[in-house]
Amino acid sequence: MDYFAVEGGRPLEGRVFVHGAKNSALPLLAATLLADGESVLHNCPDLTDISAALGILSGLGCRVRREGATVMVDPTCRRGHTIPDELMGQMRASVLFLGSLLARDGEAVACWPGGCALGARPIDLHIRAFQALGAQVRSWNGRLSFYGPRLHGRRLALPIPSVGATENAMLAACGAQGITVIDNPAREPEIVDLQGFLRSMGAQVSGAGTGEITIQGGCRLHAGEYTVMADRIVAATYLCAVAAAGGEGELLGTQGEDLGPVLAALEAAGCETGRAPNRLWIRRRGPLGGVGSLCTGPYPAFPTDAQPLLAAALAGGTGKSRITETIFDRRFRYTEGLCAMGAAIQVEGDTAYILGRPLHGAQVAATDLRGGAALTVAALGAQGPSRIWGLDHVDRGYEGLETALAALGGNIRRETGP
Numbered sequence: 253m254d255y256f257a258v259e260g261g262r263p264l265e266g267r268v269f270v271h272g273a274k275n276s277a278l279p280l281l282a283a284t285l286l287a288d289g290e291s292v293l294h295n296c297p298d299l300t301d302i303s304a305a306l307g308i309l310s311g312l313g314c315r316v317r318r319e320g321a322t323v324m325v326d327p328t329c330r331r332g333h334t335i336p337d338e339l340m341g342q343m344r345a346s347v348l349f350l351g352s353l354l355a356r357d358g359e360a361v362a363c364w365p366g367g368c369a370l371g372a373r374p375i376d377l378h379i380r381a382f383q384a385l386g387a388q389v390r391s392w393n394g395r396l397s398f399y400g401p402r403l404h405g406r407r408l409a410l411p412i413p414s415v416g417a418t419e420n421a422m423l424a425a426c427g428a429q430g431i432t433v434i435d436n437p438a439r440e441p442e443i444v445d446l447q448g449f450l451r452s453m454g455a456q457v458s459g460a461g462t463g464e465i466t467i468q469g470g471c472r473l474h475a476g477e478y479t480v481m482a483d484r485i486v487a488a489t490y491l492c493a494v495a496a497a498g499g500e501g502e503l504l505g506t507q508g509e510d511l512g513p514v515l516a517a518l519e520a521a522g523c524e525t526g527r528a529p530n531r532l533w534i535r536r537r538g539p540l541g542g543v544g545s546l547c548t549g550p551y552p553a554f555p556t557d558a559q560p561l562l563a564a565a566l567a568g569g570t571g572k573s574r575i576t577e578t579i580f581d582r583r584f585r586y587t588e589g590l591c592a593m594g595a596a597i598q599v600e601g602d603t604a605y606i607l608g609r610p611l612h613g614a615q616v617a618a619t620d621l622r623g624g625a626a627l628t629v630a631a632l633g634a635q636g637p638s639r640i641w642g643l644d645h646v647d648r649g650y651e652g653l654e655t656a657l658a659a660l661g662g663n664i665r666r667e668t669g670p
């Protein structure tokens with residue numbers, strides 16, 4: 253089993269490239285099923301979640317190739333519409349292949365999706381969207397089957413702006429005759445990326461990033477070519493690492509246009525940040541303070557995925573912070589690991605009260621993706637050696653996190669232990 257060996261407590265200085273976004277690449281890979289011909293995705297990160305997505309596509313008979321950060325998918329010879337349980341259970345975004353299969357073949361079968369254990373993660377809104385477009389749903393023995401050979405467009409209102417349900421509704425609507433309008437969709441930048449890729453395939457989609465998305469479905473889609481956006485949560489991870497350890501870091505491949513609330517919080521805590529085209533930097537020379545009160549929420553509010561990262565930096569600072577998590581009901585599990593490093597964090601319901609104080613190194617284990625990254629961020633700011641276990645979680649969403657943090661000046665290595 254691998255772990256990160258981190259020797260923390262000294263300032264960072266360095267420069268790092270921010271790879272493509274997992275949460276954009278995954279829906280885009282699902283969308284490749286809609287094309288006639290080979291689609292090309294640039295800046296596609298090499299992550300275990302992406303391998304699982306490519307495994308789903310290969311299992312469905314698609315021709316899949318990778319050349320560096322470019323992935324090509326040709327679904328011409330695809331066959332079947334069942335997603336293997338093992339791949340379905342590996343990640344949350346496997347659910348997105350259902351929307352594409354339904355649009356393309358009018359049929360899809362799978363078990364329930366996996367993903368980070370952040371609390372209840374139902375897919376009722378996905379199912380309701382498919383039903384509204386005319387699909388029949390059957391559930392038996394932990395499996396779900398969808399049948400909708402003649403989907404038809406209509407107006408759908410999401411009670412909450414679910415990212416995955418919005419993406420699935422967009423994908424399924426591409427195969428539905430007529431116009432689908434999604435009211436109250438998620439407005440995350442990854443939704444705008446999905447719209448961009450679908451348009452490159454000839455789909456008529458508009459409104460992503462606003463309160464209403466319109467899809468004119470039923471047209472044949474050709475192969476598309478698109479560059480996946482930079483990963484804003486990976487960028488937030490690097491920024492928080494510098495905030496935790498102090499020093500100065502430069503991020504390339506992004507200018508943080510999607511990171512407003514994260515940058516604002518880091519500045520409130522005493523960091524300086526700056527942007528230039530395709531470049532973002534952060535500097536912390538003095539102590540890291542607190543942020544007062546902060547609340548996660550759907551975009552454009554503070555992203556839940558960056559919540560553990562910011563908390564990890566603040567825990568080793570000198571100020572008081574109160575962070576309320578509004579998206580997932582069990583997203584503070586990582587705080588146990590921070591407390592093992594000496595953090596003073598009290599979790600009461602949906603709120604974590606953080607009293608910043610110096611942290612010390614410890615042996616800790618990741619319980620989920622961002623939780624694992626958060627422990628690594630804290631370890632860089634903590635005095636002495638740490639070991640972070642549970643890297644299978646981290647590898648789902650970071651391409652060589654240890655290499656990137658070492659490029660930023662961190663003393664971190666991946667080692668193999670018993």
Ligand SMILES: CC(=O)N[C@H]1[C@@H](OP(=O)(O)OP(=O)(O)OC[C@H]2O[C@@H](n3ccc(=O)[nH]c3=O)[C@H](O)[C@@H]2O)O[C@H](CO)[C@@H](O)[C@@H]1O
Nearest residue numbers: 275345372373374375376377378414415416417557579580
């Ligand atoms: C692969 C991917 O892109 N994952 C991201 C996506 O997850 P995901 O798409 O799962 O997140 P959602 O936006 O759907 O979930 C938001 C909230 O809606 C609830 N809900 C969702 C669907 C549903 O059918 N019923 C329901 O009640 C969830 O339990 C949660 O409380 O958006 C989350 C919120 O920004 C991020 O943390 C995840 O990193």
Ligand SMILES: C=C(OP(=O)(O)O)C(=O)O
Nearest residue numbers: 344345367368557621622
């Ligand atoms: C929660 C996350 O991923 P997933 O939805 O795939 O579990 C994440 O990217 O932080």
